[in-house]
Amino acid sequence: MPRLLAALALLALGAPVVTAQTRPIPSPESVLGFVPGADRQLPTWQQVIDYFTRLDAASPRVSVRTLGKTVLGRPFLVAYIADSSTLANLERYRTIQRKLADPRLRAAGELEQLIRDGKNVILITSSIHSTEVGGFLTPFVLADRLARAETAEARSILANTIVMLVPSQNPDGVDIVGDWYRSTLDTPAEGSGPPVLYHYYTGHDNNRDWYAFTQPETRYTVDSLYTPWNPQIVNDIHQQGGNSGRIFIPPYMDPIEPNIDPILTAGTNSMGLAMAWRMTADGKLGVATNASYDQWSPARQYSLNHRGIRILTETASARLASPVEMTFAQLGTARGYDAKVASWNFPAPWLGGRWGIGDIVEYQSSASWALLVEAARDRTGWLTSYAALGDRALAADHPWRPGNDVPSAYVIPKAQGDMQALQRLIWTLQHGQVEVHETREPVTVVGRTYPAGSYLVPVRQMFGSYANALLEWQQYPNLREYPGGPPKAPYDVTAHTLPLLFGVEVAAVRGAAPAASAPIAAVAEPKYTVAGLSDGAGKRIGIYKSWSASMDEGWTRWMFDANRIRYTSLHDKEVRAGNLGSRYDVIIMPDQSAGQIARGLGRTAPDSLQGGLGQEGAAALKAFVEGGGTILFFNDASDYGIEVLDLPVRNFTAGIGRTELYAPGSLLGIEVDRSHPIAAGLTAPVPTVWFENSPTFEVTDPSRAKIVARYQATGDPLRSGWLLGGDKLNGKAALVEVTVGKGRAVLFGFRPQYRGQTMSTQPFIWDAIGRTLLP
Numbered sequence: 001m002p003r004l005l006a007a008l009a010l011l012a013l014g015a016p017v018v019t020a021q022t023r024p025i026p027s028p029e030s031v032l033g034f035v036p037g038a039d040r041q042l043p044t045w046q047q048v049i050d051y052f053t054r055l056d057a058a059s060p061r062v063s064v065r066t067l068g069k070t071v072l073g074r075p076f077l078v079a080y081i082a083d084s085s086t087l088a089n090l091e092r093y094r095t096i097q098r099k100l101a102d103p104r105l106r107a108a109g110e111l112e113q114l115i116r117d118g119k120n121v122i123l124i125t126s127s128i129h130s131t132e133v134g135g136f137l138t139p140f141v142l143a144d145r146l147a148r149a150e151t152a153e154a155r156s157i158l159a160n161t162i163v164m165l166v167p168s169q170n171p172d173g174v175d176i177v178g179d180w181y182r183s184t185l186d187t188p189a190e191g192s193g194p195p196v197l198y199h200y201y202t203g204h205d206n207n208r209d210w211y212a213f214t215q216p217e218t219r220y221t222v223d224s225l226y227t228p229w230n231p232q233i234v235n236d237i238h239q240q241g242g243n244s245g246r247i248f249i250p251p252y253m254d255p256i257e258p259n260i261d262p263i264l265t266a267g268t269n270s271m272g273l274a275m276a277w278r279m280t281a282d283g284k285l286g287v288a289t290n291a292s293y294d295q296w297s298p299a300r301q302y303s304l305n306h307r308g309i310r311i312l313t314e315t316a317s318a319r320l321a322s323p324v325e326m327t328f329a330q331l332g333t334a335r336g337y338d339a340k341v342a343s344w345n346f347p348a349p350w351l352g353g354r355w356g357i358g359d360i361v362e363y364q365s366s367a368s369w370a371l372l373v374e375a376a377r378d379r380t381g382w383l384t385s386y387a388a389l390g391d392r393a394l395a396a397d398h399p400w401r402p403g404n405d406v407p408s409a410y411v412i413p414k415a416q417g418d419m420q421a422l423q424r425l426i427w428t429l430q431h432g433q434v435e436v437h438e439t440r441e442p443v444t445v446v447g448r449t450y451p452a453g454s455y456l457v458p459v460r461q462m463f464g465s466y467a468n469a470l471l472e473w474q475q476y477p478n479l480r481e482y483p484g485g486p487p488k489a490p491y492d493v494t495a496h497t498l499p500l501l502f503g504v505e506v507a508a509v510r511g512a513a514p515a516a517s518a519p520i521a522a523v524a525e526p527k528y529t530v531a532g533l534s535d536g537a538g539k540r541i542g543i544y545k546s547w548s549a550s551m552d553e554g555w556t557r558w559m560f561d562a563n564r565i566r567y568t569s570l571h572d573k574e575v576r577a578g579n580l581g582s583r584y585d586v587i588i589m590p591d592q593s594a595g596q597i598a599r600g601l602g603r604t605a606p607d608s609l610q611g612g613l614g615q616e617g618a619a620a621l622k623a624f625v626e627g628g629g630t631i632l633f634f635n636d637a638s639d640y641g642i643e644v645l646d647l648p649v650r651n652f653t654a655g656i657g658r659t660e661l662y663a664p665g666s667l668l669g670i671e672v673d674r675s676h677p678i679a680a681g682l683t684a685p686v687p688t689v690w691f692e693n694s695p696t697f698e699v700t701d702p703s704r705a706k707i708v709a710r711y712q713a714t715g716d717p718l719r720s721g722w723l724l725g726g727d728k729l730n731g732k733a734a735l736v737e738v739t740v741g742k743g744r745a746v747l748f749g750f751r752p753q754y755r756g757q758t759m760s761t762q763p764f765i766w767d768a769i770g771r772t773l774l775p
């Protein structure tokens with residue numbers, strides 16, 4: 001048979017076409033030196049790069065691109081995987097995808113053809129959390145299977161799909177955790193987490209950055225993958241604790257964020273249950289759905305706000321790549337099921353036994369494969385429902401919101417107390433694909449008139465529901481564990497109102513939307529600057545860094561670096577050595593419990609990392625303040641300050657149970673003493689703090705302790721999110737300055753720089769440090 005005919009015949013059979021240029025597809029083992037899932041073996045990031053580079057060179061079905069450098073300078077990769085004919089015409093498929101998403105781009109009658117020609121675009125992100133190490137290896141298994149295309153299923157996936165596989169959403173963490181793991185093999189610390197954050201600034205919070213976009217890794221995925229493609233389906237690969245089910249797959253638990261289009265909730269449910277069904281049929285035990293994880297915070301679920309279903313999978317962990325043994329009797333409960341009892345959402349309990357990284361990789365690949373097969377099987381259905389989302393976004397109302405209490409638009413005046421915060425708000429919205437306009441004429445909202453040319457965000461636009469989620473004040477439902485029982489904890493936090501977080505005035509317009517200009521051009525991210533502290537000599541600042549790593553410490557460093565303010569990280573050893581006044585003017589104690597600060601890491605850690613501040617450290621901090629130094633205690637660290645400095649302040653909240661007072665990440669209003677120097681820089685139009693079951697204060701000696709901010713005397717201080725028992729906070733102090741010898745301690749009963757977002761309360765930090773403002 002002539003060569004061309006032979007090739008066509010092979011194509012008809014669906015077999016791979018082997019051309020002269022094609023090199024053999026490298027096996028993962030040939031690059032790694034071990035099979036993915038082998039006990040006690042983790043790849044380095046360089047090995048991940050090597051494998052995907054070789055795969056790209058060998059397979060016409062794989063195209064690997066570098067999207068940028070991580071915080072610590074590693075290349076951030078994505079592998080596009082599809083039929084070679086699809087990969088050769090990616091731009092054509094992107095045009096189809098955009099037309100499917102946006103009805104304004106479609107000609108009349110074009111939709112049917114677009115659905116026939118389009119592909120299901122599926123983004124797979126792995127190992128954003130670096131102690132969830134199965135996610136380092138599962139991408140090897142998926143890429144290998146798809147590149148080889150040896151089965152009918154694989155060929156059907158390739159024909160119907162464009163896979164964008166991000167082998168790690170946190171490449172730095174692959175080495176931070178991998179290097180630590182290899183260094184602790186055969187020691188008591190084998191299988192433990194590293195003593196530093198596995199993302200340089202954010203640690204585990206790197207998966208809480210999907211609307212604020214503070215980190216470069218978030219931006220690569222948003223800018224290069226989400227924004228150009230808005231995938232139909234997102235598969236986010238994670239791991240959970242090891243003592244209940246073997247894997248969680250959606251449906252999520254309640255609550256759902258009310259701005260998410262129900263098509264996406266229903267699509268997520270349908271896909272998740274199909275995956276669970278298929279895995280169960282394949283003999284996998286311990287598959288749980290409708291458990292543990294909710295569908296609330298946009299911080300974790302970019303896709304649900306941008307036209308894609310979100311399939312989070314959470315596979316049971318071992319001890320990193322070291323196996324564990326677990327008996328059936330040792331299995332416990334998770335939220336939504338008991339791992340020892342079969343139930344509708346957990347039909348086949350796992351029976352216990354050995355569990356290792358091989359099992360984790362097997363479950364993760366099996367789940368992702370089930371997703372890809374299901375998506376390929378009903379490509380038409382997925383594309384049809386995807387196209388409906390655009391029509392609904394541009395419709396006049398949100399029929400799924402009972403009472404339809406959604407404003408028609410938001411007006412944002414251009415004159416604001418904090419112009420950087422205003423610029424950041426516009427940048428943040430636009431970065432999430434929200435169109436921002438200007439008003440054509442003056443707009444009056446609740447008695448206040450905003451001039452023509454103010455910023456305007458109409459809700460009726462492509463991503464208007466997302467804009468509404470970020471601009472409205474959240475009303476988190478009052479959920480209970482059982483009727484009359486204690487509050488049911490959210491999976492993460494309950495508020496995400498950007499105007500309150502940033503401290504920007506925004507007015508919601510009811511009734512007809514004001515006349516709008518065309519969308520304005522993209523606004524640049526501000527160059528963050530703190531007058532009196534950025535780019536200058538300023539104060540000598542130390543930021544305490546525990547070996548029991550605190551994410552708030554990382555976020556604190558991020559905020560200082562973003563504003564170019566110099567600081568030194570202070571470890572236990574240096575604090576314990578004393579004489580701190582010779583090197584520092586100000587020390588910051590980021591949010592961390594008093595016990596962790598005092599005790600640090602436990603006995604399994606290497607000797608050099610053991611112990612926290614201990615008595616020596618506490619004495620050194622006391623001497624520092626008495627000698628004239630300033631210490632800022634953020635949130636829970638305030639308890640440590642009260643204790644070791646013997647402050648005339650009581651943490652009122654400490655003794656109150658969560659059935660009486662509960663606010664698991666909410667925005668609360670405060671009243672501020674404007675005459676106090678620490679309040680000098682506050683400009684937020686609605687002074688609000690980030691409260692996370694935080695301490696609140698009662699002052700026992702007013703001659704030494706001054707209250708800078710307190711909760712209102714009567715009524716509910718909740719502004720956004722969830723607060724139970726708000727009246728308990730009435731009159732209690734939120735921010736206190738205490739004189740100690742020649743120095744002072746400042747207690748923050750909230751997180752003044754929560755996840756890099758609370759620009760509203762950052763001025764308290766700068767003024768508590770004591771900036772030197774030029775006249």
Ligand SMILES: [Zn+2]
Pocket residue numbers: 129132238239
């Ligand atoms: Zn995770």
